[in-house]
Amino acid sequence: MSTNEKMNEEFKTWMCLICGWVYDEAAGLPDEGIAPGTRWADVPMNWTCPECGARKEDFEMVSI
Numbered sequence: 260m261s262t263n264e265k266m267n268e269e270f271k272t273w274m275c276l277i278c279g280w281v282y283d284e285a286a287g288l289p290d291e292g293i294a295p296g297t298r299w300a301d302v303p304m305n306w307t308c309p310e311c312g313a314r315k316e317d318f319e320m321v322s323i
């Protein structure tokens with residue numbers, strides 16, 4: 260068993276519950292200084308939804 264398994268986890272997608280805007284970990288958010296491949300857990304706590312200003316706790320993981 261590889262110890263790298265956690266690193267190779269698939270990227271997830273998160274959706275804003277308020278406006279439906281989607282954050283894709285694989286794509287990141289370069290316009291906001293968030294590099295592609297940035298995990299949701301690594302997005303700064305003070306980051307807010309670019310559409311409606313919701314905070315991280317207003318997002319929910321969605322599978323696509």
Ligand SMILES: [Zn+2]
Pocket residue numbers: 275276277278279280308309310311312313
């Ligand atoms: Zn939003």
